[in-house]
Amino acid sequence: MKILSARQVRELDAYTITHEPIASIDLMERASRAFTDWFSRQFPNEDAPVAVFCGPGNNGGDGLAIARLLHRSFYNVTVYRCATGSDASADFQSNWDRLPDLTRKVLKEGDPFPTLPPHALIIDAIFGSGLNRPVEGYWAGLIEYLNGQDTTIVSVDIPSGLMADAPTTGACIHAGFTFSFEMPKLAFLFPENQDAIGQCTSASIGLSKSFIEKAETPFHYIEKSDVTCFLHHRHKHDHKGTFGHALLVTGSYGKVGAAILAARACLRSGAGLVTVHAPRCAYEIMQMSVPEAMISVDPHRYYFSEAPDASRYQAVGVGCGLDQRRSTIDALWQLLEQYRRPLVIDADALNILARSPERLPLVPPNSILTPHPGEFERLFGPSANSFERNALLRQKAMELGVYIILKGAHTCIACPDGNCYFNSTGNPGMATGGSGDALTGLLTGLLAQGYLPFETALLGVYTHGLAGDLAAEKLGHEALIASDIIDHIGVAFRKVRI
Secondary structure (H helix, E strand, O other): OEOOOHHHHHHHHHHHHHHOOOOHHHHHHHHHHHHHHHHHHHOOOOOOEEEEEEOOOHHHHHHHHHHHHHHHOOOEEEEEEEOOOOOOOHHHHHHHHHOOOOEEEEEOOOOOOOOOOOOOEEEEEOOOOOOOOOOOHHHHHHHHHHHOOOOEEEEEOOOOOOOOOOOOOOOOOOOOEEEEEOOOOHHHHOHHHHHHHOEEEEEOOOOOHHHHHHOOOOEEEOOHHHHHOOOOOOOOOOOHHHHOEEEEEOOOOOOHHHHHHHHHHHHHOOOOEEEEEEOHHHHHHHHHHOOOOEEEEOOOOOOOOOOOOOOOOOEEEEOOOOOOOHHHHHHHHHHHHHOOOOEEEOHHHHHHHHHOHHHHHHOOOOOEEOOOHHHHHHHHOOOOOHHHHHHHHHHHHHHHOOEEEEOOOOOEEEOOOOOEEEOOOOOHHHOOOOHHHHHHHHHHHHHHOOOOHHHHHHHHHHHHHHHHHHHHHHHOOOOOOHHHHHHOHHHHHHHHHO
16 A cells, blocks of 8 residues: 655545546545544444534544534534634535534634533544644644543544654644544654554545556555465475575574574474574574474584575575674674675674674675664664654665665565555564564565565565464463464464465
8 A cells, every 4th residue: 555645645635536526525525424434333322422623624624524424323513613713625614514403613712622521532623634834822732632631532534733744843632543534644654653643544435546556655554465466376296495495593692592483483484494503502402492493503602603604595584692792793794795695684683784884785685684773773873753764764775775674563664666665564562572583584484485575575574463463362462472473473374365
């Protein structure tokens, strides 16, 4: 799914109105019906009072139409018209005139803020995605007042005050739920906005598919349909050699668990053969914990000190639990110099690169780097906000010719062509030690099977998150551990294929 800017969405609306064709007021009605249908399912208690706050623009016009539709469904609705100083749009005025006999009030600058009944539901339709400056003064005070009420706020398309395509610096509604039309906004995918967005739902309102297909944007949201087409099909006479031989360079004294997790996930990816290169202290426990994997024993008892001959492997993953000893650093440079096919690089291998940024050109083209935010900052420097960090992420992926997977709630994959893809799967329970090791193993196994780096990154990230979601359905977020994610990779693949 493409993620369009606020300007592009306005153009999309206009294009749909012209080419469907449909009157703008009827398109507003369609959007409002989609919201109302969802709202009625989410909040079926018709006795709860509903306060709809509407600005004078088209977002407010949506709010008025929603108020009318909810009133028809026997909700107890009060409309607050917020006179923010702008002239009312034509569609807002049309929907104002269409309002039935329900309670309506006009809020002007300087008026006392309204007293809301206990446990009211607030529908926020004050400012839409066209907002281009911070909300200040009286209206900022109203937003903060609403945020302080003991109630649930539901935002129409975007929380009022939130900038869709830039950092938000003014007052902003903190919604419990946001219902966005057609697609999520870019701002929804960044951590500093999570308190504003709440639980986000996006639904199509029938905007022009041809416009969306032609629209140019570097931002995308990964859905199941985007990765199902990548899946390879297995044939009756295939054998383990058909599915590649993966090498994982992982583990050190006290961190053998990282090697075990990466190896188990690599095997679950479908790789035909998996070899783990680990220090001698890991030998017995690896043989017992992951009997399906072969072990390449490093000369050092406790740390990675010598690169194995990687030429016979279809893919190499390096970094999980590796440590950063001098001998390990030298061995990593040796591995990067001898293996010129794409690698998966994680954890301590990234930290070693961060200490010697002049060595980054050693990373083979189309390799996959998997930093968490701290590792990313060590590699490429700090950013003032997520928009700035995303721009830096895409810039570095293009400069280095690699795929960078920045892990988070909406893990973002930046590609060498400048595009980036935000993941739609995953949950807070996956914020646990070893989850990244599982992802590295999964990615390495896919790469070994002949998946292209782009396919590997998208399919691996989506499936890893989906496995976490399936595990969370059984165990909840608090109890989730990395092994649970690995145990559900098979079911996740099955769901992706269906």
